[in-house]
Amino acid sequence: MxxxxxxxxxxxxxxxxxxxxxxxxxxxxxxxxxxxxxxxxxxxxxxxxxxxxxxxxxxxxxxxxxxxxxxxxxxxxxxxxxxxxxxxxxxxxxxxxxxxxxxxxxxxxxxxxxxxxxxxxxxxxxxxxxxxxxxxxxxxxxxxxxxxxxxxxxxxxxxxxxxxxxxxxxxxxxxxxxxxxxxxxxxxxxxxxxxxxxxxxxxxxxxxxxxxxxxxxxxxxxxxxxxxxxxxxxxxxxxxxxADGVGRAGRPGDPRAGLAGVLGRTRFELLLLLADEHTTSDLARLVGVSNATASAHTAALRGAGLITTVRAGRSVLHRRSALGDLLVRGSGHQECEEVRGL
Structure with missing residues (x-):
């Protein structure tokens, strides 16, 4: 007691x-x-x-x-x-x-x-x-x-x-x-x-x-x-x-679900994670895909101007760009701003 x-x-x-x-x-x-x-x-x-x-x-x-x-x-x-x-x-x-x-x-x-x-x-x-x-x-x-x-x-x-x-x-x-x-x-x-x-x-x-x-x-x-x-x-x-299908972006009619539909679920998850810097291998582990798949997705996000990538030794570090931040905020995904402060 x-x-x-x-x-x-x-x-x-x-x-x-x-x-x-x-x-x-x-x-x-x-x-x-x-x-x-x-x-x-x-x-x-x-x-x-x-x-x-x-x-x-x-x-x-x-x-x-x-x-x-x-x-x-x-x-x-x-x-x-x-x-x-x-x-x-x-x-x-x-x-x-x-x-x-x-x-x-x-x-x-x-x-x-x-x-x-x-x-x-x-x-x-x-x-x-x-x-x-x-x-x-x-x-x-x-x-x-x-x-x-x-x-x-x-x-x-x-x-x-x-x-x-x-x-x-x-x-x-x-x-x-x-x-x-x-x-x-x-x-x-x-x-x-x-x-x-x-x-x-x-x-x-x-x-x-x-x-x-x-x-x-x-x-x-x-x-x-x-x-x-x-x-x-x-x-x-x-x-x-x-981890998915329930929560902020999982409700019918939620604009965040629309963003996930446009980008694809994996790219959407990567964009949320990249409120902080991560290497390609970190991202692959966190979303449960191969390094090659994570690299292909980050290349697509970088090509769209949604993330930036810099080299750090043998690794590369990805982070959401200002345009990516704007897109996430515009979708109503409020917790991303809270995650930025984590």
């Missing part, structure tokens, strides 16, 4: 995250990968994701040697760039303490990788290993469904706001997830763990997630009193999110 103690001021100041958090959605996707198989759909999703993750993601597993993650991985910024920088803003002594805590939970024979020892020392290269791994994992696991996540988050935000406005904050908290109840100034959440949290004026933020279907997850970091307590709760459909 999770019990969260709130004063009257805490209750009055409960906030709902206005936008989804990229790295928290990634964290819950990884949690979901580690759950027992819930059927053919989840099994296929896990296998596909495991095959797609690049080698740069593998070091992330070293941060959870016993299934317990260090607190600096709980990041709730709604900009990917800011989220990737957030762990390094932690005080060095707190980073060390968190790494020591998670390895203390592991069997005594568990080796501590070299890069983890370097991270413990505050080595800049070790922080770059973490940042590269998180970014690569987001691109593969979350980016293809980010528009769907944004839609679902907005719908959940509206549901909560309507309930709170019509019936009050108590009803909204009590109806947030199954097994939730507000008893006086204690909010109880059913969970297979025992956790006592005292908000004590720090603030409480509610953050829905759409990959995780387990119990609510509470981020409580008393050592960082400037940070609020965050409750991440499952609000998704209970199945892996679809």
């Amino acid at each position: 999770i019990r969260i103690r709130l004063t009257a001021d805490d209750l009055a100041g409960v906030r709902f995250a206005p936008r989804p958090a990229p790295l928290q959605e990634l964290n819950t996707a990884f949690l979901m990968m580690g759950r027992p198989d819930d059927g053919l759909l989840f099994g296929a999703w896990r296998r596909r994701l495991a095959r797609s993750l690049p080698a740069t993601v593998r070091p992330l597993a070293d941060l959870v040697p016993a299934g317990v993650a260090p607190g600096f991985l709980d990041v709730f910024d709604d900009s990917l760039s800011a989220a990737l920088d957030r762990p390094r803003a932690w005080r060095r002594d707190l980073v060390r303490a968190e790494l020591e805590r998670v390895y203390a939970c592991a069997p005594a024979t568990t080796p501590v990788p070299v890069w983890i020892r370097a991270l413990h020392r505050g080595d800049a290269d070790a922080w770059r290993v973490l940042r590269r791994g998180q970014r690569a994992a987001f691109e593969v696991a979350v980016r293809p469904v980010w528009g769907v996540v944004q839609d679902l988050h907005q719908a959940e935000f509206t549901r909560y706001a309507v309930t709170a406005a019509e019936f009050g904050i108590g009803a909204a908290l009590g109806g947030l997830v199954a097994g939730a109840r507000l008893l006086g100034q204690v909010w109880e959440l059913d969970a297979p763990v025992e956790q006592q949290v005292d908000v004590a004026g720090r603030g409480l933020v509610l953050a829905p997630t759409f990959h995780w279907t387990g119990h609510p997850l509470v981020c409580d970091l008393p050592a960082l009193p400037d940070l609020p307590v965050v409750v991440t709760y499952p609000a998704g459909p209970g199945t892996p999110l679809p």
Whole structure:
């Protein structure tokens, strides 16, 4: 059971995250990968994701040697760039303490990788290993469904706001997830763990997630009193999110579906991804085509003036052009502007 103690001021100041958090959605996707198989759909999703993750993601597993993650991985910024920088803003002594805590939970024979020892020392290269791994994992696991996540988050935000406005904050908290109840100034959440949290004026933020279907997850970091307590709760459909056919560009009559029809689904997906720079091989992996096919599509987009390409060593980097930006915005694909800030 999770019990969260709130004063009257805490209750009055409960906030709902206005936008989804990229790295928290990634964290819950990884949690979901580690759950027992819930059927053919989840099994296929896990296998596909495991095959797609690049080698740069593998070091992330070293941060959870016993299934317990260090607190600096709980990041709730709604900009990917800011989220990737957030762990390094932690005080060095707190980073060390968190790494020591998670390895203390592991069997005594568990080796501590070299890069983890370097991270413990505050080595800049070790922080770059973490940042590269998180970014690569987001691109593969979350980016293809980010528009769907944004839609679902907005719908959940509206549901909560309507309930709170019509019936009050108590009803909204009590109806947030199954097994939730507000008893006086204690909010109880059913969970297979025992956790006592005292908000004590720090603030409480509610953050829905759409990959995780387990119990609510509470981020409580008393050592960082400037940070609020965050409750991440499952609000998704209970199945892996679809990467296409559902969401912003999948509705009948949506002008974005028209743009996809003109360009073709693959070129449309590439144009969305190229809000950020990517190599040809990155694009091939992200949309699930061969390098040769990705190269042919980028050549067509470049020929139409929708992307630019520059050489960087042995690779080439593609990015959406101003004309491509204009075309995407004109189609009403609003999340592309949000992705640009990631």
